[in-house]
Amino acid sequence: MNLRTQLSTALLDRVAGPHGHRIRDRIHGTPGERWFDADAPIRRVHGDASMFIGGLAALLLQSWHPRAMAAVAAHSGYRGDPWGRLQRTSAFLAVTAFGTVDHAVQATRAVREIHAGISGVSAEGEPYAASDPHLLRWVHVAEVHAFLTAHQRFGAEPLDAAGCDLYVAQAARTARELGVLDPPGSVPELRAQLDGFVPELRGSAEARDAARFLLREPPLPVAARLPYRGLVLAAIGMLPRACRAPLGLADRPIMDRYVAPVVGQVLTGTIRWALAAQPPPPTPDA
Incomplete structure (x- = not known):
């Protein structure tokens, strides 16, 4: 097995689990109607290696909301089973973007059932x-x-500007299935809704603990930790400056401007090159 194949296999095992090929083949190969066309922006975004950085940035940004982070800290088990959580999330994103309507509806229904059983009170006393x-x-x-x-x-x-708007609108399809009311349908609406949450956002002990875990305690072999830190560096470089201190992250403008983009490009290019060694997924009519 050459280096490229070893790397692609290791990446797939981490992100999709030991049965990753079977899951991928079921998602892509099952005949049936899909929510999105083959050239849909959501498929381009969710099928690209940039998701390795986007996923890390999403986790950090989401933790900025104290009540959302309280729910994650108490119920997600991200410390005890981080790879299992990653694999479940990646499977959900894949099945809703690439899978049949039946499979996508089943996946969103399962998530809603899980959410229905999660509630509590944060350390600050907020339900x-x-x-x-x-x-x-x-x-x-x-x-x-x-x-x-x-x-x-x-x-x-x-994506071009129209493609970005369409991506946001397509992502809203899944959001509504999960119970989101009035999800944004364009980039301007996305920005407006993000800005609307600012008064609620603040750091918490749980958020800073999660950031430390992601940055300093990843459950990875030693050889994988340096490239992982590069992915984290690129992810942090995408975050709003206002969230750095609340999440316990260093604010390094020069690093964000000059180093993080280069590191992110090199690592996503390497991941893309490695994953291209995997056989393509089946088509529904294969």
Whole structure:
């Protein structure tokens, strides 16, 4: 097995799990109607190597909301099973973008059922519920912003302005299935909704703990930690400056401007090159 194949296999095992090929083949190969066409922007974004950076940025940005982070800290098990959580998330994003309508509906229904059982009170005494449409909308807009920003900076084929608007509108389809009310349908609406959350955003002990875990305690072999830190560096470089101190992150403007973009381009290019060694997924009529 050559280096490229070893790297692609290791990446797929981490992101998709030991049965990643089977899951991928089921998602792509099952005949049936899809939510999105083959050339849809959501497929370009969610199928690109830039998602490795976008996913990290989304997790950090989402943790800025104290009630959303309280729910994650108490119920997600991200410390005990971080790779399992990543694999479940990547499978959900894949099935809703590439899978059949039946499979996408089943996936969103399963998530809603899980959310229905998650509620509690934060350390500051604020009640939260994972099914709260307001918190769901924060999670959604933070995620969409992070994914789209990463794609536009590090994606193989960045979208034009109309494609960016269409990506936001297509992502809203999944959001509504999850219980989000009035998700944004364009980039201006996305920015406006993000700005609307600013008064609610502040750091918390749980958010700073999650950031430390992502940055300093990744459950990775030693050889993988340096490139992982490069992905984290690129992800932090995408975050708003206002969230750095609340999340316990260093504010390094020069690093963000000159180093993080180069590191992000090199690493996403390497990931893209490695994953291209995998056989293509089946087509529904294969």
